[in-house]
Amino acid sequence: MNRCQLLPQYTEEILSNNLHVIWIEDRSRPAAIFSIQFPSGGLHEKRGYEGIAELASALAPLSGGNGPGSFPYVIEHNGAELSSDLSGEYLRYTVRMRQAAIGEIVPATWRMATSPVFSKNDFRRLRSEMQTSIMTESAEPSVSGQKHFQCELYGDTAAGRHPCRPSLSLIKQADICSWQSVNMVPNGAVAILAADMPLDEMRNSFGPLFASVKSEAATHEKIVLNDNKNGAIRLVDNPTLTQTSLFIGHQAPGETHEDHLPLSFANYILGGGTFQSRLMTVLRSRLGKTYGIGSRISCARAHGAFSIQTTTISESLPEVLDAIFGVYREFHEKGITQKELDEARGFATGHLAFDVENLSAKIDKLQMISFLGRDREWFESLPERFAALTTDGINAAIRRHLSRERFTICAVGKAAQIKPALEKYGNPAVLNFRAPIVPSTGR
Amino acid sequence: MISSSDINHKILSNGLELLWLRMSEAPVVAVQVWYRAGSSCESENKRGIAHIVEHMMFRGSARFASEEHTRRIANIGGHCNAFTAEDAAAYINAVPAENLELLLELEADRMHGLASDKETFETERKVIVEEYHQYMNNPVGRSFLEYRSIFFDKTPYQVSPLGRIENIMSVTHEDILAYHSAHYSPANAVLAIAGDIPPDDEFLDKVAKHFASIPAGTALSTATSAFVLNKPEQNLIHRRITFDVPILLAGYAAPSASHPDTMALDVAGMVLTHGETSRLNREIVRKKQIAIMAGGTNNFLRHAGMTMFFAIHTPDVSGKKMLDALASEVEHLAGGVSEEEIDKTRLAALTSRLFDTGSAELVCQSIARAHVIDGDYSAWFRRLERLAALDAKAVADAAARWWNPQNRFVLQLEPERMNIPAYFMGLARRFIPRGAS
Numbered sequence: 001m002n003r004c005q006l007l008p009q010y011t012e013e014i015l016s017n018n019l020h021v022i023w024i025e026d027r028s029r030p031a032a033i034f035s036i037q038f039p040s041g042g043l044h045e046k047r048g049y050e051g052i053a054e055l056a057s058a059l060a061p062l063s064g065g066n067g068p069g070s071f072p073y074v075i076e077h078n079g080a081e082l083s084s085d086l087s088g089e090y091l092r093y094t095v096r097m098r099q100a101a102i103g104e105i106v107p108a109t110w111r112m113a114t115s116p117v118f119s120k121n122d123f124r125r126l127r128s129e130m131q132t133s134i135m136t137e138s139a140e141p142s143v144s145g146q147k148h149f150q151c152e153l154y155g156d157t158a159a160g161r162h163p164c165r166p167s168l169s170l171i172k173q174a175d176i177c178s179w180q181s182v183n184m185v186p187n188g189a190v191a192i193l194a195a196d197m198p199l200d201e202m203r204n205s206f207g208p209l210f211a212s213v214k215s216e217a218a219t220h221e222k223i224v225l226n227d228n229k230n231g232a233i234r235l236v237d238n239p240t241l242t243q244t245s246l247f248i249g250h251q252a253p254g255e256t257h258e259d260h261l262p263l264s265f266a267n268y269i270l271g272g273g274t275f276q277s278r279l280m281t282v283l284r285s286r287l288g289k290t291y292g293i294g295s296r297i298s299c300a301r302a303h304g305a306f307s308i309q310t311t312t313i314s315e316s317l318p319e320v321l322d323a324i325f326g327v328y329r330e331f332h333e334k335g336i337t338q339k340e341l342d343e344a345r346g347f348a349t350g351h352l353a354f355d356v357e358n359l360s361a362k363i364d365k366l367q368m369i370s371f372l373g374r375d376r377e378w379f380e381s382l383p384e385r386f387a388a389l390t391t392d393g394i395n396a397a398i399r400r401h402l403s404r405e406r407f408t409i410c411a412v413g414k415a416a417q418i419k420p421a422l423e424k425y426g427n428p429a430v431l432n433f434r435a436p437i438v439p440s441t442g443r
Numbered sequence: 444m445i446s447s448s449d450i451n452h453k454i455l456s457n458g459l460e461l462l463w464l465r466m467s468e469a470p471v472v473a474v475q476v477w478y479r480a481g482s483s484c485e486s487e488n489k490r491g492i493a494h495i496v497e498h499m500m501f502r503g504s505a506r507f508a509s510e511e512h513t514r515r516i517a518n519i520g521g522h523c524n525a526f527t528a529e530d531a532a533a534y535i536n537a538v539p540a541e542n543l544e545l546l547l548e549l550e551a552d553r554m555h556g557l558a559s560d561k562e563t564f565e566t567e568r569k570v571i572v573e574e575y576h577q578y579m580n581n582p583v584g585r586s587f588l589e590y591r592s593i594f595f596d597k598t599p600y601q602v603s604p605l606g607r608i609e610n611i612m613s614v615t616h617e618d619i620l621a622y623h624s625a626h627y628s629p630a631n632a633v634l635a636i637a638g639d640i641p642p643d644d645e646f647l648d649k650v651a652k653h654f655a656s657i658p659a660g661t662a663l664s665t666a667t668s669a670f671v672l673n674k675p676e677q678n679l680i681h682r683r684i685t686f687d688v689p690i691l692l693a694g695y696a697a698p699s700a701s702h703p704d705t706m707a708l709d710v711a712g713m714v715l716t717h718g719e720t721s722r723l724n725r726e727i728v729r730k731k732q733i734a735i736m737a738g739g740t741n742n743f744l745r746h747a748g749m750t751m752f753f754a755i756h757t758p759d760v761s762g763k764k765m766l767d768a769l770a771s772e773v774e775h776l777a778g779g780v781s782e783e784e785i786d787k788t789r790l791a792a793l794t795s796r797l798f799d800t801g802s803a804e805l806v807c808q809s810i811a812r813a814h815v816i817d818g819d820y821s822a823w824f825r826r827l828e829r830l831a832a833l834d835a836k837a838v839a840d841a842a843a844r845w846w847n848p849q850n851r852f853v854l855q856l857e858p859e860r861m862n863i864p865a866y867f868m869g870l871a872r873r874f875i876p877r878g879a880s
Contacts, residue, residue: 096797098790098793132755287569360798
């Protein structure tokens, strides 16, 4: 795909309250989407209050209870669909609606997002629900394993801590209100409204509303991470499991790092590209040792992680670890080939059509572009930047950022069976699967 | 918005049914092949074979080597996958529109025949065993498989598409080839295509070029015959599992996908479970504070169905108390539904349709599913019209017919050991005086 217009025509402006608004006139169907994104997320929680961002984001949509006039009532009785997305660095609400309901839904959503009011009962109920969800995670090795892995990877920092029963018990209703009033504010947020109506009418109808709430911008301390270069091994013992869930990796550059694109291509070739990746080809297609294996570069803006994840029957763990490290060593030493680069480029370029297939996808993309501080030009020039990548450039990025031998490893399985296989790589710290998911002490 | 008149339907001379729909919003196209060859077609000693064949469909055909199907599609930015359900095995692909013909070529070749060797089959068997264990390592999932085997006892739905491990281990390479040859033929398939496709003449030429020469094969019956569900000896099973909170699941026998009551039951299900203002949430989660969360779903299959409601609760609430509260709400629906509640579901369906029609893959899957499972591709479109015409009495009557104590079968899951914090958390939540709302 050559350079072409991938994103819809839009008009953007910064309102007097420093809210960034993107307006899109979309006449494809009688429907509208409103999305608002605040630059605050789980990484900005105070130590000991892990879970406050999630609770605050879940409580806001319960504004007014559930009777007539409440936010849930307005949304559901208009057939609208609300989704929320909380990451380490942002909170986003998106509402999809019929165009006919826009006059009721957009103001209600704006009030919910910027001036939420919820009851003590709902606070207690959602906190219980979240505590229950945490309890049930121990039965899902892929979920609990991922969290244990992050604990080891980032240590006792914002990225290594997770919501837990003690932290949730500590959070009071007033803390939530305070978090919302500081973080869910127009100043610094990005709102996108796409609707089946003339642009001027859209701006006249909703611009004054969006400008009406003044606030300070949310400020966050710089996120500092432990640099765990030596790696560590955590074994989460669950004697009932016949399989082991495995996580291997280390810290990596973030989304805004100049090497992010070459590293993404490298990751696609190693394990990100599903069936055609090197790891999948060897571990699944050739050896039949797993249902799935993948690698990924997961990113916040300033930091990220490279990881390999799989699940295998526990007796196979020694062979699987050898095979993974065998594939990885060859990848690191010899680098990628021109054929692999061409294939990865073909995927990335062709896939852009799906990234912007419909209005919902386009709005997600616009929110992400804005969050990363980029613009239309950056996104629409991606095909040119894909074309400019070389094997030498990607291999140099691999050598710069992917470690040869220092890894953090987390395995969830039956300790009596899998501990010897892990000891080949170091001395595993063994935890019971019901133990709280917390960072190791002593870092 | 697209309507059923926008869909084209044609049957090729070899019996292959073709459905196509032109969508111009984005330069992408979705191609799906649905075979009427789900797990309910399996013989008793080969449970799981439909799923194994689905895996083997990616392991080589006459002109494409093992995994080449996926590789070729990925290399142009597309994606593909497959799934095996009770009534069908479906193969789904989407690519940038200019590559439509590649998908036709790939799907036609593997419809024509498989070309894998025994060694590859044995490797793939190991992959399937891994998949099986992944499911069985989840204590809730494992219990549910046991539950459904009692619920659908003595019917072809008794075993899930995952199959039985002993059958997965004993199926041979020859069995796989024979199953493919008996079930994967034009006469037993629906080819659905949606997206930015060329004009009809050119499009139909391309389809014919790749599919018309494949021998018809034997058409399996498309008739629906309602399975009679046997009433279990006990209407409740109780299991202790390695899980920290109790779960209660109440299932009710439901009609087949083409039964006229399905629309009313879907609406009834939404009245009970859709959103914060739903009845289950309002009554047993918020008002009585018995459940931490509650929900439910209808699963209408070709020959029978199951409606499931669940509640997750804290250990201080007994299973019986939870069941009484949950069943009371479900079965009370027969007493009446308000017009306001039905309007809510109508508008939700309309909004969902407005946005679903922006995805070629979703549209393709919806029409193919409607054709293979419900018996007619236009059922997906007619749904909104039927919903508009539905009245409150029809919803209450359908609920009364299906969601009654005689049709109820319960799975009660309790933690194998008491979770003390959860117990006190539940007590505190229920009995500490409520704050101001």
